[in-house]
Amino acid sequence: MTATVMSKWFDRAAIVTIDEANSSGPPNLWRLATVHRVEELKSMIRMLPISAVGILLVASSSHSHSFTIQQARTMNRHFTRSLEIEPASFSIFGILTMLAGLVFYKRLLFVPFARRLTGNPAGITCLQRMGIGLMINIIATIVASFVEIIRKSVAANNKLLDDPKALIPVTVFWLVPQFCLHGLAETFMHVGHLEFLYYQSPESMRSTATALFCIEQQVTG
Known part of the structure; x- marks a missing residue:
């Protein structure tokens, strides 16, 4: 699933911060999401008006x-x-x-x-x-x-x-x-x-x- 330009503020969830980049442990999934998950959320939001x-x-x-x-x-x-x-x-x-x-x-x-x-x-x-x-x-x-x-x-x-x-x-x-x-x-x-x-x-x-x-x-x- 490729990135889209809709609702760019959701893309911040996929940005790796300096602290996370320097961390040796696994990423905190509550603070860092993959681009794929962000796009899945966007697709669900796009469906809401028609679904409603x-x-x-x-x-x-x-x-x-x-x-x-x-x-x-x-x-x-x-x-x-x-x-x-x-x-x-x-x-x-x-x-x-x-x-x-x-x-x-x-x-x-x-x-x-x-x-x-x-x-x-x-x-x-x-x-x-x-x-x-x-x-x-x-x-x-x-x-x-x-x-x-x-x-x-x-x-x-x-x-x-x-x-x-x-x-x-x-x-x-x-x-x-x-x-x-x-x-x-x-x-x-x-x-x-x-x-x-x-x-x-x-x-x-x-x-x-x-x-x-x-x-x-x-x-x-």
């Missing part, structure tokens, strides 16, 4: 685990006359969509089709995957806003806005599309995000780079 984009998706989809559940509590949750679905169970639609999306994405549809168009063995690049995931997430947020407009409009027409425990005559399955879209967005975003962190990081720091993914998932948790 994953926080945007987690932040915007986090409402599906909180506010959307509260929405479901006020809506008609009957699947049949005798079967009523619990509000927290609706996240299963996002999970199932993500699992199905992974199968279609890699094996059956997306990657084979994209490979023919782009000539890229992976279909599309990591950044393109992340971009598609963000676009789908934006659409999911727009859909969620329209569902909330409909829910509040029906509540207003039935004079239920001031009754937080009232059951609004709107089927809870209006919430399913946004769960499915969030699951599809996570399919593209998480795959692209992990591939970016793994393949763009130095080989000796791939485990650290992959750990960034888990950290970013918990920032808005």
